[in-house]
Amino acid sequence: MEIQLNEANTPFNLEHTLSCGQIFRWEKIGEWWYGFVGEKVVRVRQIGGRLLFQAFPENVDIHFIESCFRLDDDLPLILSRINRDRQIDEAIRAFRGLRIVRQEPWECLISYICATNANIPAIRNMILNLSKKFGKKITLDEHDFYTFPKPKDFAQADLEEIKKCKLGFRAERVLEVSRMMEEKEFNLEALRKMGYEEAKGRLMSLPGVGHKVADCVLLFSLGKLEAFPVDIWMKRIILKLYPNHFEQTFVEKILAKRSITPKEYEKISSFGRNYFGEYAGYAQEYLFHSRGHQL
DNA sequence: ACATCCCCTTAGCC
DNA sequence: AGGCTAAGGGGAT
Secondary structure, eight states: OOEETTTTTTTOOOHHHSSSSSSSSSSEETTTTEEEEEEEEEEEEETTEEEEEEESSSSHHHHHHHHHHTTTTTTTHHHHHHOOHHHHHHHHHHHOOOOOOOOOOHHHHHHHHTHHHOOOOHHHHHHHHHHHHHEEEEEEEEEEEEEEOOOOHHSSOOOOHIIIIIITTTHHHHHHHHHHTTTTTTOOOGGGGOOOHHHHHHHHHHHOOOOOOOOEEEESSOOOTOOOOOOOOOOOOOOHHGGGGGGHHHHHHHHHSSSOOOHHHHHHHHHHHHHHHGGGHHHHHHHHHTTTTTO
8 A cells, every 4th residue: 555745745754754763663674664553564665755555464554654654743834833943954954754753652661761871773672672572473574573562461571581681770660660551550541631741740650761761752652742852962962052042051061971960851851842842852853863973 | 858979781882 | 802882760878
């Protein structure tokens, strides 16, 4: 099946969207990107304004794909709103068509708990190891793929089995969060109806979830587009590109050290939300992808 | 109550 | 080849 993309109304770039570091489990093999939509493996390929896709074991409705890639977002409007200066304009021109992906909250939550103090290749490996050990195998095009495990799969597992997936100190957090979900002590879906602040507060009550992880889950899976995650790269990017929006002593202090305190996080993140507005998360992704490894 | 310091597993990168 | 770093969080002080 395929989706027709109109460049003027629905700009989309599959490559930028899947390789910008927001999502960890999609893989490009040959001309196709392989990933999951729910329990089904899906392969996707873009040729100009055509988005081709096919899911396995059975195909999925076109709306699942549109939803997954947030093709319902009015991207031209969003980009015009966040385009506040020459710096972001440059990023937008370089990566126009990059969209926030609508991930499944559970997988997104575990992914970013694993992302703590790790780099992207390491995160991808953790997620893959967990899926191989606790998920179900599905073979497509002679490649093996594994569904993402359910809370129950981790909750029933032994801590050591989770640690074997190279999670290190994150294993306890994954196990505890899974237990909480399994015992119905926490309702991820309920966060959708809440505002940004309330939903963030709830998420941060979970072990392994601080400001950064909560903002990523809110942005990438719960549709809170004002969320502005600040990792070590975003910290550098913001303080280098927008130093005049902060006190000079603050900029020097923060750039000199590696990690930041919750208060310092809030200062940088709320700048992002206020400066870029209701779609600040999109601005964050464009800046992250364009400047991420140059500073 | 509130800040600051320090540790945490592992693997990628240089 | 070995030291540093990484889409940070939490607990002790």
